[in-house]
Amino acid sequence: MSSIEVNGKSFEVDEEGYLANLNEWEPAIGAAMAAAEDQPLSDEHWDIINFLREYYEEYQIAPAVRVLTKAVGKRLGKDKGNSKYLYELFPYGPGKQACKYAGLPKPTGCV
Numbered sequence: 110m111s112s113i114e115v116n117g118k119s120f121e122v123d124e125e126g127y128l129a130n131l132n133e134w135e136p137a138i139g140a141a142m143a144a145a146e147d148q149p150l151s152d153e154h155w156d157i158i159n160f161l162r163e164y165y166e167e168y169q170i171a172p173a174v175r176v177l178t179k180a181v182g183k184r185l186g187k188d189k190g191n192s193k194y195l196y197e198l199f200p201y202g203p204g205k206q207a208c209k210y211a212g213l214p215k216p217t218g219c220v
Contacts, residue, residue: 115141127209134162134212142210146201150210153189154198160184161211171216174204 110129112119115137121129126142128134139158143150150158160181165171172180174192182190189195195203204216 139210
């Protein structure tokens with residue numbers, strides 16, 4: 110298993126870069142993961158990342174893209190609850206990429 114260093118501390122990640130221990134997550138880890146992929150994070154990115162963390166806390170699962178899109182639409186509005194918007198923010202896949210930055214496991218059904 111490899112690791113990522115953030116603020117002088119080392120955090121274990123799996124072979125795809127997902128955080129090994131979900132309880133260790135902090136926003137600086139998400140920002141470091143995004144920076145490593147040359148992906149700046151705006152407030153809109155953080156809205157989705159924080160939404161995912163709340164969703165995971167409630168349901169104990171990272172949602173697949175279709176479920177994520179519907180849930181975001183209900184909570185944050187139709188303008189944000191659509192695939193086009195989510196893929197603009199997370200071009201490598203809103204489920205995979207956003208969950209990674211949120212310190213969550215890869216969503217079920219993601220390749």
